[in-house]
Amino acid sequence: MQAELDHVTIAGVNEAGHESGNEAFTDGRDLPWLQDVEGVDVWSSWGIDYRDVIVLDGEGYPLFRYNLTEHDLGTDYDELKQLLDDAA
Numbered sequence: 666m667q668a669e670l671d672h673v674t675i676a677g678v679n680e681a682g683h684e685s686g687n688e689a690f691t692d693g694r695d696l697p698w699l700q701d702v703e704g705v706d707v708w709s710s711w712g713i714d715y716r717d718v719i720v721l722d723g724e725g726y727p728l729f730r731y732n733l734t735e736h737d738l739g740t741d742y743d744e745l746k747q748l749l750d751d752a753a
Contacts, residue, residue: 666746667696673753680708680715718745720752728752 667675676697679687684700691698701707711719716733729752731745738745 666742666749669746670749670753673749675749678707678713680713681706720749722752 667673676699678699678701679690681701681703687698687700707713711727713719714732718731718733720728720731722728731748736745
């Protein structure tokens with residue numbers, strides 16, 4: 666999707682306390698991957714759930730969430746792509 670939306674930046678943020686899976690998750694992928702830490706705890710402060718896509722505005726504030734468990738990318742890919750494009 667990143668290649669299709671060159672005006673959008675996509676990155677992952679792993680939940681604090683789950684650092685042990687970072688190497689396996691990022692192996693062979695080029696998605697920028699950040700690690701949340703207890704001192705920042707963005708997952709709690711933004712109310713993030715597992716598999717949430719949080720779309721930010723130009724200043725880094727959340728605009729909306731899109732959960733990939735509720736929305737299967739196999740069928741909802743174009744919907745998410747359009748939402749990201751519209752937000753940009």
